[in-house]
Amino acid sequence: MVEKVKARVQELLASGKVKGFIGLRELHGHIGPYLFTDGGDLDGFVIGDRKAAGDTRYPLNTQLIMISRQYPEETLGVLVRGCDERGLKTLFNTNQLKPEKVVSVGIACPQELADVCECMKPFPEEFVAGEASEARPFGSVERIESIEIGERLKVWLGEFAKCIKCYGCRNICPMCYCPECTLEAKDFQAVGSIASENPIFHLTRALHMAGRCIDCGLCSEACPADIPLRTLYKKIADIVDLEFQYRPGYQDSKGKMSPNVLGEAAKH
Amino acid sequence: MEYRTVLTTCTYCGCGCGFYLEVLDGRVVGTIPCKTNPVSEGKLCVKGWNVHEFIHSPKRLTQPLLRKDGALTPVSWDEALDFTAKRMREIKEANGSDSVAFLASAKVTNEENYLIQKFARAAVGTNNVDHCARL
Ligand code: SF4
Ligand code: SF4
Ligand code: SF4
Ligand code: SF4
Numbered sequence: 001m002v003e004k005v006k007a008r009v010q011e012l013l014a015s016g017k018v019k020g021f022i023g024l025r026e027l028h029g030h031i032g033p034y035l036f037t038d039g040g041d042l043d044g045f046v047i048g049d050r051k052a053a054g055d056t057r058y059p060l061n062t063q064l065i066m067i068s069r070q071y072p073e074e075t076l077g078v079l080v081r082g083c084d085e086r087g088l089k090t091l092f093n094t095n096q097l098k099p100e101k102v103v104s105v106g107i108a109c110p111q112e113l114a115d116v117c118e119c120m121k122p123f124p125e126e127f128v129a130g131e132a133s134e135a136r137p138f139g140s141v142e143r144i145e146s147i148e149i150g151e152r153l154k155v156w157l158g159e160f161a162k163c164i165k166c167y168g169c170r171n172i173c174p175m176c177y178c179p180e181c182t183l184e185a186k187d188f189q190a191v192g193s194i195a196s197e198n199p200i201f202h203l204t205r206a207l208h209m210a211g212r213c214i215d216c217g218l219c220s221e222a223c224p225a226d227i228p229l230r231t232l233y234k235k236i237a238d239i240v241d242l243e244f245q246y247r248p249g250y251q252d253s254k255g256k257m258s259p260n261v262l263g264e265a266a267k268h
Numbered sequence: 269m270e271y272r273t274v275l276t277t278c279t280y281c282g283c284g285c286g287f288y289l290e291v292l293d294g295r296v297v298g299t300i301p302c303k304t305n306p307v308s309e310g311k312l313c314v315k316g317w318n319v320h321e322f323i324h325s326p327k328r329l330t331q332p333l334l335r336k337d338g339a340l341t342p343v344s345w346d347e348a349l350d351f352t353a354k355r356m357r358e359i360k361e362a363n364g365s366d367s368v369a370f371l372a373s374a375k376v377t378n379e380e381n382y383l384i385q386k387f388a389r390a391a392v393g394t395n396n397v398d399h400c401a402r403l
Binding site: 019022027030034050056070071074165171221222224 | 269270271272275286288290292293297298300301302303304305311312313314316317
């Protein structure tokens, strides 16, 4: 699988179609983001399946934004799974990246990963490796919703109580690109004091994920307290979809927002 | 255009979380927790997440300073170490080995901590060894 991806990346770099390719590299047994600039040197190129499929994914779109801001004239390549592609589309819509300056190389996720992610679309529009797995976007939201509402509130408050305010959920999120973040704003969070209280911190971030979260799951993976953040944001995405007929990243391939983006709720 | 990720260990506490420092055109611009690190498994605390921020701080000490005539003055490592060794020997000779204490650090490697306690016990002759993690 990785050979097919490498061949494509090699071709993109050799032809000069991209100045660099943001992917993953394994070095000394560890896997991390890497900018490949020489098609002849793709040593260590991996797709992020170390012991299990997708267990070493990183928010490569974040690196893409950072490098693009520094080099706005250059075209860059990036490795994408289904969720990363949804991220790209949303980042194009919100003017964080220019579609004409990004070339994505897609891979499809195996069923085992799609099941863990409860993914709605475990593959990008086009992919050079892997096979389109079945979407099975059910489980965690339904499980928590089956709990009686008063009890459910207790469950969530119990989860939030474990938070150590590391800001990892915000930091790792490829969709949290704001130059000034509410979670650090002076009127929200006094400098030098204990971080903002629960559940305000978590619900503020959850609301910000409305129309933004592309359900990559990296926040849950980065949370030292194992708070099921992804489940919370999945529910937010369901509500936005219901009210506005919009789910980030599922627009047409030109990156246009769905014309229904403001939906029925806009008339209220 | 040069973007590199450099795998390293957090200097803030003795936990030893692993992360990549992101280096863009020679400047350290970010921290990404390393998913394959067996200690931290892709997670960090708020200090670790912001560890890159002190690297380019103008307030950082970049060379040894020695107080000369009441003013901190930049000196070479040789001069700083010679001065320290000389004073330590004088203090030890005047007041005995136990008049000296060694403070090790959670921010250095096990091997460096081993060396400092060995130096304290074998070279100076004291068991006065403590560490900065006694917070
Ligand atoms: S969210 Fe979907 S596309 Fe992304 S890694 Fe999981 S299965 Fe793959
Ligand atoms: S799943 Fe988490 S990390 Fe991914 S886009 Fe949503 S909030 Fe951000
Ligand atoms: S938490 Fe909200 S304000 Fe902060 S970066 Fe994310 S979307 Fe922006
Ligand atoms: S990653 Fe988890 S522990 Fe850290 S701030 Fe977010 S919710 Fe809290």
